[in-house]
Amino acid sequence: MKPLPELAAFLEGLPEPHILFDTQYRILAANAAYRRQHSPERSVVGRHCYEVSHHFAVPCDQAGETCPLAQSLLSGQRERVLHLHHTPQGEEYVNIELSPLPGPDGRPAFFVEKMEPLRVAQGQPGAQGLIGRSEAFQRMLALMARVAPSRASVLLLGESGTGKELVARAIHEASPRAGKPLVAVDCSSLPDTLFESELFGHERGAFTGASASKAGLVESASGGTLFLDEVGDIPLPMQVKLLRLLETGTYRRVGSTELRHADIRVVAATHRDLEQRVQDGSFREDLYYRLCTFPILLPALRERLGDVALLAPALLERVAAPRRLAISAPALALLAVQAYPGNVRELRNLLERTALLCDGDLIEPDHVRQAIATGRRSTAPPASVQLPALARAPSTATSDLKALERDVLRNTVARHTGSRAELAQHLGISERSLYRKLKALGLGQGQGDGNSAT
CATH class of the missing domain: 3.40.50.300 (P-loop containing nucleotide triphosphate hydrolases)
Known part of the structure; x- marks a missing residue:
């Protein structure tokens, strides 16, 4: 069964990104706004919506997202969700509105999906706006x-x-x-x-x-x-x-x-x-x-510690201007395991102290430790908060810090959309050091080598 060509023509004239797809997630039509936003150089027709929008190999609900198609098949009604989409400009939060179109048997046969970017939030480091990717942040x-x-x-x-x-x-x-x-x-x-x-x-x-x-x-x-x-x-x-x-x-x-x-x-x-x-x-x-x-x-920062790696560069840019400071992966890993009873405000203050204690262009773990030590308030977590082993067991700090560094680097590479040279500059290391780290992580030559690493 094929959709009416008039429907595809109607979608083409709409200003917001729209796609038409079937129950198997296959895109049957995409208007110009969607093509510009998600795939300006390659046709999307015949590809799966989750592949184009999310770079997933499986449907959204099998990759940790809420799938509006799956919800609509259950309810038979229009569904709205918030998704994090890949675009040529990076990842963007997008309001999704999905409307089912019934077939001859009355059951949904096709779906029209409208996308509206949520400009006030980002899933990547940025100088302004709300920043985060954690589940608690996305619920909010x-x-x-x-x-x-x-x-x-x-x-x-x-x-x-x-x-x-x-x-x-x-x-x-x-x-x-x-x-x-x-x-x-x-x-x-x-x-x-x-x-x-x-x-x-x-x-x-x-x-x-x-x-x-x-x-x-x-x-x-x-x-x-x-x-x-x-x-x-x-x-x-x-x-x-x-x-x-x-x-x-x-x-x-x-x-x-x-x-x-x-x-x-x-x-x-x-x-x-x-x-x-x-x-x-x-x-x-x-x-x-x-x-x-x-x-x-609003979730406490201890409920969204995975967002610290995104928040820290953005906050550092605000508090250290006009200096252009970078944070090393080990320093970022150390920041990610603090308790932050003062939440994002405390993280901002810690970064401002760290920047003042750093004379060079790269913040290292020693700068973070010194900034923590000079803080008047203890960063010990509340009794109910369970932190990673690095924050609880000094004897295992070295191995845990290396593990956290690998996780931070892997996540940074996954989000990076530029060249390897740009990635190395962002991390504050040489291209040669980046190559060794990528090799140690088992990431291929294509990762961080000119195209999106996602």
Whole structure:
């Protein structure tokens, strides 16, 4: 059974990447946008979708991904997932929307897949945006991709230092409000006497010192997103006024009787246990449920240690500029086994100290050890956290460090899309040293030798 040619012609005219494939994952048609993004020099028709998009030899659900086709065959309905796709520019997170097309027997016979890149996150080191590949990171990212296009209030939960403001910005930038302001309110830094005035504004003469009318942060965020950071610290008397804003979309400036309307989307964040604060009476239950329309838990860095090798180069680029520093594979392996009770913020601080302690262009393990030793806070993990042997047993540190170095190098080679010379420069070693390391890993000549190593 073949699909109608009119369907392929229709897909060709769509601006987003689209493919048409059958129940065996074979691509039957691909529009120009898909060809440009995934295979500009080679035809994709007749190839498997998982081969082109993921460079997998088996379907997604057999390689650790969620397969929308498998889900659609079970549900018979449209399915949406978040995937990490290979492109000529590197790996990109992509929102997938798959729609089944029924055959004569009413069962799905063909599938149309629409792809929309999620520009706010990356699966490779980058100077900006959210970075990660771990399962915990991808779960968080999938929730973000779901809620961003909506108007729903979002509550970001998690430990301090996990990047809540960065996630809030990513949600804003992936929403229809991206062209309007994102206004952040640090609820923990505003005293009770100023909170209402800062949030809602005030009229001239409303209180001593109010010599002129002033718009509040809610008004400044009009059309955009209001980010309430550390929302658990909002004074109890102010919580009822915030609740009214969320429920009715209206507010009054201090000293005014005029009812104003707010066109805002609210994203709130806290590291506190709001449910416990509701129980002890310091946080209103109705406000909690109004804010918690769509909660997202940000994972601690100890839950995504595999992402340290991606985060470290990106954070180093930010904290060491204008210097151009590289991290050796052993140093990266040592960074990957720290506990980081302060999460990404602590990793950033550690890298900044490391950069200051390094006089050359390459960060080595000794620089990392010295930076750890100069830290005022112990990096010992909580009792419930199990770290690799390197962090727990000094007697086996050398062998474990070499094993970690091999893993880091293997993963770096797998993601590299440039030449061997570029790979050696990225790792801070010579091409000759890189050749020896690749040979020791049993990787062929083609790995890191001019084309994608994935």
